[in-house]
Amino acid sequence: MTLLETVLAHNEQFVQSKQYERFQTTKFPNKKVVIVTCMDTRLLELLPFAMNIKNGDAKIIKNAGAVISHPFGSIMRSILVAIYELGADEVMVVGHHGCGMIGLTPASILEKAQDRGVNRETIEMLEFSGVDIQGFLTGFDKVEDNVKNSVHMITNHPLLPKDVTVHGLVICPDTGKLDIIIDGYQEAPETVAESEQV
DSSP states (O other): OOHHHHHHHHHHHHHHTTGGGGGOOOSSOTTOEEEEEEOOTTHHHHHHHHTTOOTTSEEEEEEGGGOOOOTTSHHHHHHHHHHHTTOOOEEEEEEETTOTTBTOOHHHHHHHHHHTTOOHHHHHHHHHTTOOHHHHTOOBSOHHHHHHHHHHHHHTOTTSOTTOEEEEEEEOTTTOOEEEEEOTTTOOHHHHHHHHHO
16 A cells, blocks of 8 residues: 555545544634744654644744745745734744754755756756755754744845744754744844844
């Protein structure tokens, strides 16, 4: 049985036995918060439990490293939709120790891509066309700096209302302990921006 067949068999039983009923809620986050975090498998259940987030409490946006790489990309768009359309009024960027994006290099990914059948000419064509492959596939050195950069990107976005509070945290994927990097209640957006330039 393939993975897809296994998933669909389970899903059929899940729906027939009405197990979905315990998950029913609205599309509006009860705690009025958007959480931007990493897609790391260790955080799937740990992060919500460690933050006391239950089904329906938060909008959770995940990607590799909790990175906001572009002010007008899909992550920032999702944050703005959650704020303007779904009633969120706080944002928490939550990175984690031991992230796979730490030290990630484009060379590592591109080598693996070629091993899996992507030819070198395709990569060169993308680079020639102006795609910043190096920037697109580069990780970060310190999770704390990445969290600060993401908070900076959010707080200084021209479409973000000034009354939205943005926090930066790092979670331990072993214990769930949270460390505050930026307390949005204490730091005004200008202060965060200035700290990035130091």
